Structure formats: structure tokens, C-alpha cells
Amino acid sequence: MNTLKSFIKYYKPYQGLFWMDMCCALTLSGIDLAFPLFVKFLMEDVYTLRNPEVMLNYTLVMGALLLGLYILKYFCQYFITSWGHIMGAKMEADMRRDLFGHLEKLSFSYYDETNTGKLMSRIVNDLFDISELAHHGPEDVFISAIKLIGTFGILSFINYKLTAILLFFTLLMLIFSTTYNRRMRQVFRINREKIANVNAIAQDALGGIRVVKSFANEEQEMAKFEEGNAAFLATKCDSYKIMGRFFSGNGFFQGILYLAVVLAGGIFITQGSLQLIDLTVYILYINTFLNPIEKLVNFTEQFQKGMTGFERFLEIMNIHPDIQDAPDAEELKEVKGTIQFEGVSFSYDDKEHVLSQIDMHIPAGKTIALVGPSGGGKTTFCSLIPRFYEVSEGRITLDGRDIRRLTQKSLRKAIGIVQQDVYLFAGTVRENIAYGKQEATDEEIIEAAKKAHIHDFVQSLPHGYDTYIGERGVKLSGGQKQRLSIARVFLKNPPLLILDEATSALDNESERFIQQSLNELAKNRTTLVIAHRLSTIRHADEIVVLTEEGIKEKGSHETLLAKDGVYAYLYHMQFEQ
Structure with missing residues (x-):
């Protein structure tokens, strides 16, 4: 019921x-219910008239009305x-x-454990079926209810004994449908999980296609995909077998229902408790009666x-970030x-703690390595x-204010990050640079590119700043992506x-310019x-020398070399290399 309530709220707008x-x-339901009554009226009260002119007038009026x-x-x-x-x-x-x-609200820790391909399946595949249910669900149930109630009332009026037989077989059909519904729900859920797994495998392989080809591992990736695809196919086949029994079983019950009405109707006619014309109209109404049942089955x-x-x-929606x-978070200013x-x-x-009991003071305007x-x-x-992650113990302050008392948006707007693993969006050079400031002018974008020593390269591209760089900047070298x-x-x-590691992907010359x-x-x-x-x-x-044991050393380059500790060891090792 809670799930249904959550679903219904989306109808509100x-x-x-x-x-x-x-x-x-x-x-629509009313018109479908009225048609057999029109037929009954024509057969009983119009076509039996002896005056052809009056009969023609009635027929034309009824035709115009229909x-x-x-x-x-x-x-x-x-x-x-x-x-709809x-x-x-x-x-x-x-x-x-x-x-x-x-x-977007969930933290890095959620994405550390979740496959992006499976999330894409939920965003795309799952919601399509929800859309179909949102439209057809209430409409089909409403139409079916109106038709069933209306038809049942009319059929009971025509012959209540025949309707009792009809109701008995209908109940058998409903029991059968309910039983198979439970099984269908379970198998459809498994289907969702399996296709999400296929999406995840495909996205992983295609996203890393260059690595796959460089190691000539196409067959290995194909085998993984085949395994996931076969698992999905197996559950899909199971679902179709259940659906086959479900629909064929309902079709069988519908046939039995028609058979029971025809046989019982014939017996009632021989007994004189039912007229042939009433049986004809009754059979017409059975189709109207079965149609909503079929809709309900679908x-x-x-x-x-x-x-x-x-x-x-x-x-996902119930996962709390x-x-x-x-509640009283403040905007970070000045x-x-x-x-x-x-x-x-x-x-x-x-x-086990990655960081443990770290105490450190970073003065404003200073560069800490x-x-x-x-x-x-x-x-x-x-x-x-x-x-991006929340401290397990202790606190971090910025200008004396606990960062947990500041809004995330204002805090992150005050911080510029150049990561070792560069991510560029599928789009143009201009769009990727402007990601740092959406409202930036062309002059500001060009100035930023010049400071990053990439302006001359951009100018050499076929369309300059409007050149498309491909998914994740695939058309650029590692150094060019880093500079962007x-x-x-x-x-x-x-x-x-x-x-x-802002200069990790640069050659020595580029590194020197960027470092400046x-x-x-x-x-x-x-x-x-x-x-x-x-x-x-x-x-x-x-x-600051940070190891698994915490902060081992702090000081200037010269001071740390003089200590001849961890930093001196690392520095001399690189120098020797």
C-alpha cells in the first residue's frame, strides 16, 4: 500500500x-454497454412492427443515434x-x-559500491513500464469495473440462473489468475535484475574498449556478455512459460464459460424459462463481459x-544521502x-581507519604539499x-566554521579541484572549459585556456573552441585533457x-609551463x-608526509631533506631514477 501511495502522488500535477x-x-464503457440493448430493442419492439413506414422511421432514428x-x-x-x-x-x-x-545527492561512497550500468537500466528501462502502467492502469481498471458491474446487472435482469453459472466460472478464472500473478511478479523482478546486469557488462566493456582491444581480450569480454545474456534469456524464457500457462489458462476458462452459457441456455429454452432472443442478447453481452476480464488479465x-x-x-529513492x-546550514561567503x-x-x-586522529593547521593563502x-x-x-566523504570522527573547520554547518553547494563552489583521473564531458572544448563557470564570456574562456597553455592547440583544431572532443575527451591526448x-x-x-597530481599526464615541457x-x-x-x-x-x-600510520613528517623541502627521513628517502630515490 505504501508503494501504491507513492505511485499515486505522481498523478497530482x-x-x-x-x-x-x-x-x-x-x-466508452457506456456506449459499449448500450449496443446490445439497442439490438434487443430493435429485435423485440421495432422489427416486429407490422407498419413498414413506422419501422423504417424507428430504424433511421436508431441508426442516427448510434x-x-x-x-x-x-x-x-x-x-x-x-x-492519456x-x-x-x-x-x-x-x-x-x-x-x-x-x-546526484548521493555521496561518493554510494558510487564506490554501485555499477553505473545498473543505474542506467533503472533510469531508462524500468521507468518505461511505469509510464505504461500510469496511463493504462487506472483507465483499464475503471473501464473494466464499469463494464463488469453494468453487464452483470443487465445479465442478471435477463436471467439470474444463467448469470449464476456465469459467475461460478468467472470466479474459477479469477482464482487461477491470482495464483499465476504471484509467480509472474517474482519472475519479472528477476528479469529486471538480469537485464540490469547485461547493461552493466556492456557499458563496462564498451567504456573500456581501448583497453579491451589493447589486450586482445574481445573473446573474454564476449564470454562475459554471453554469460549475462544467457542468464537473462533463461529468466525471460521462464517468464514466457508462466505467461503462456497464464494466458492459455484464461483462454480455456473463457471457452468453458461460453460453452456453459450455450448449454445451460439451451436447457432453459427447452424448459420455457428463457426466450431465444434473450439468449442471443445474453451471448452478445458475454463478449462485453469477457472483454474487461481480458483487460484485467492484461x-x-x-x-x-x-x-x-x-x-x-x-x-534508490529511499536511500538517504x-x-x-x-537544517541550519549557512552559505559560505568571504x-x-x-x-x-x-x-x-x-x-x-x-x-580500518584510512586516516586516524589527524591534527593539522593549514594557514590561509599557504601552499601545502x-x-x-x-x-x-x-x-x-x-x-x-x-x-565528498564525511569524517568518521573529529571535525574540519574552514575559517573557524565546521564545514558540516555550511551548505555543500557554497563549500564546493569555493574549491577548485584538478584530479589525477581527468573527466571531460562529451561536447565541445568551449563547453568543457565553461563547466568551471557556466555564464563565462568567450573572452574569459580564452583567457583561462591561455593560462593553461592550451589556447594555441585549440586554435589549431578544425572548429577551434567549438570542436567536438568525443566521449570523455577521447580525441585528445592525456596532456591535452589535463590542461583542459x-x-x-x-x-x-x-x-x-x-x-x-595535476601535472601527472604532462610531458616535461608542458609541465614546466603549467607549473608556472x-x-x-x-x-x-x-x-x-x-x-x-x-x-x-x-x-x-x-x-606533509602522509603514510598509513598518519602524519610522519612536516616541514619545508630543505628541512625534510636534512631530517633524512621518509621524505628524503623518496626524494633521493626519484633523483637516482
Whole structure:
């Protein structure tokens, strides 16, 4: 019931369309119910008249009335088919918007455990069936209910004994349908999981197609895909077998129902308790009676698919973001840039701490370099500042304010990040640089590109700044992608900088130019630099050596070399190389 209530709330913005759809459905039901009564009236009261002229007049009037009803039926059917589907499509779009918006609120920790291909399946495949249910569900149930109640009342009036027999076989059919509905619901849910797995395998293989081809592993990826595809096919075959028994069983019961009515009707005629014309009209009404039952049978399949999809939709919507703004969170304004770590510990999923009891003061406007062996927690350390992850213990302050008391949006707008793993969006060079400042002018974009030393390269492209760079910037080299990501940060011009191996993909000449630009950008800004290439951070105000055991050393380049500790070991090892 809770699932159904959550589903119904999506009808609220489209109440006008919904009730108009129901009104048209009621009109259609009424016209279908009226037709056998018109036939009965013509056969009993008109065609038995002895005056041909009066009979002709009645026939023409009845014909004109029926024509008018069928014209009305045409417009009602048009509204249901077009605007009814439009309503369903709008509801689907609303759900997709809510789902995408909710996914954007979830923290990095959720995506660390979730496959993107499976999420895409939920955004696209699941919601399509929900759209069909949203449109056809209420309409089919409403039409079926009106027809069943109306037909049952008319049939009972014609002959209640025959109707009792009809009702008995109808109940058998309903028991059969209910039993198979449960089985169909289970198998449809498994189908959803299997096709999501196929999507995940396909996206993983196609996204890394260059790696696949470089290792000549096409056959291995094909085998993985075949395994997932075969598993989906197996559950699909199971679902079709159940559906086959379901629909053929209902077809059998419908045939038995007709047979029972014809046999019982024949017996009642011989006994004189039923007229032949009444049996004819009765049989006409059986079709009207069976039609809504057939609709309900089809609706059950549609309902199972739609509700299964909606339950999977709610599974994600019911995940509460583990990082949220506090109710009284403030906007971050006038940033100076003093950062303080006070007893900060962090672990993934309650496992062993990646960072433990970190105390550190980062003065405003200073450049702090984080170095150390891989796995020491350098990237995690920096990810805690924009609240990509939440501290397990302790707190982090910015200008004396706990970052958990600031809105995430204002906090992250104040921080510029250049990551080691560069991500560029499918689009143009201009669009990717402007991602750092959506309202930027062409002059600002060009200036940012010049600072990142990529302007001359962009000018050499066929369409300059309007050149399409492909998915994830596939048409660019690693160094070019890195410089584009740096240009984004130049354009954003934030008071805080996090440079996570920002020059790792550059050649020596490019690195020298970019390093000069980054040094200029870092002036009077609080800057955190993660670097394995120690030559790039010699002039940092302070170098912090972070290992699995925590902060091992702190100081300037010269001071740490003089200590002859971890930093000196790392530096001399690189120098020797």
C-alpha cells in the first residue's frame, strides 16, 4: 500500500488530464454497454412492427443515434490514446527527473559500491513500464469495473440462473489468475535484475574498449556478455512459460464459460424459462463481459512489470544521502582559507581507519604539499574538505566554521579541484572549459585556456573552441585533457585549490609551463597539492608526509631533506631514477 501511495502522488500535477481520461473511459464503457440493448430493442419492439413506414422511421432514428454515439466514441478514444499516453509520459519524465536528482545527492561512497550500468537500466528501462502502467492502469481498471458491474446487472435482469453459472466460472478464472500473478511478479523482478546486469557488462566493456582491444581480450569480454545474456534469456524464457500457462489458462476458462452459457441456455429454452432472443442478447453481452476480464488479465501483467519497476525506483529513492546539509546550514561567503583538522579519522564502511586522529593547521593563502607512498590517504584527506566523504570522527573547520554547518553547494563552489583521473564531458572544448563557470564570456574562456597553455592547440583544431572532443575527451591526448581540466579551474578562480597530481599526464615541457601557471594561480590562495613527482613541490610552504600510520613528517623541502627521513628517502630515490 505504501508503494501504491507513492505511485499515486505522481498523478497530482495532472489531475485535470486524469479525470478527463476517466470521463472518456466512462463514456466508452457506456456506449459499449448500450449496443446490445439497442439490438434487443430493435429485435423485440421495432422489427416486429407490422407498419413498414413506422419501422423504417424507428430504424433511421436508431441508426442516427448510434452514429452520433460512435462519433463521440471516436473523440473519446482519441483523447485516451493521445493525451492519456502524454500524461503517462509526463509522469515518467517526473520520476526520471526525481531519480536523477536523487542520484546526484548521493555521496561518493554510494558510487564506490554501485555499477553505473545498473543505474542506467533503472533510469531508462524500468521507468518505461511505469509510464505504461500510469496511463493504462487506472483507465483499464475503471473501464473494466464499469463494464463488469453494468453487464452483470443487465445479465442478471435477463436471467439470474444463467448469470449464476456465469459467475461460478468467472470466479474459477479469477482464482487461477491470482495464483499465476504471484509467480509472474517474482519472475519479472528477476528479469529486471538480469537485464540490469547485461547493461552493466556492456557499458563496462564498451567504456573500456581501448583497453579491451589493447589486450586482445574481445573473446573474454564476449564470454562475459554471453554469460549475462544467457542468464537473462533463461529468466525471460521462464517468464514466457508462466505467461503462456497464464494466458492459455484464461483462454480455456473463457471457452468453458461460453460453452456453459450455450448449454445451460439451451436447457432453459427447452424448459420455457428463457426466450431465444434473450439468449442471443445474453451471448452478445458475454463478449462485453469477457472483454474487461481480458483487460484485467492484461493489466495484471502490466501491473507486475510497472510495480516491479517502481519498487526498484523506490529502492534508490529511499536511500538517504549520508552527506546532507544541516537544517541550519549557512552559505559560505568571504572565504579567507584557513583550514583546521581536529582529531579527524575516516574509514570506508566501518573498516580500518584510512586516516586516524589527524591534527593539522593549514594557514590561509599557504601552499601545502601532501606526499607519501600510495595508500597513505592523501586523496582521501583532500576529499574530506569538500565533503565528498564525511569524517568518521573529529571535525574540519574552514575559517573557524565546521564545514558540516555550511551548505555543500557554497563549500564546493569555493574549491577548485584538478584530479589525477581527468573527466571531460562529451561536447565541445568551449563547453568543457565553461563547466568551471557556466555564464563565462568567450573572452574569459580564452583567457583561462591561455593560462593553461592550451589556447594555441585549440586554435589549431578544425572548429577551434567549438570542436567536438568525443566521449570523455577521447580525441585528445592525456596532456591535452589535463590542461583542459586545469583551464576549467582557472576559469572558476576559487579561493581554495586542490591539485591531485595535476601535472601527472604532462610531458616535461608542458609541465614546466603549467607549473608556472599553477604557481600564479596559487598566489594568495590556500592550496593543497598531492604529488608523487617531488620536484614539483619543492617551493611549497610546507610539505606533509602522509603514510598509513598518519602524519610522519612536516616541514619545508630543505628541512625534510636534512631530517633524512621518509621524505628524503623518496626524494633521493626519484633523483637516482
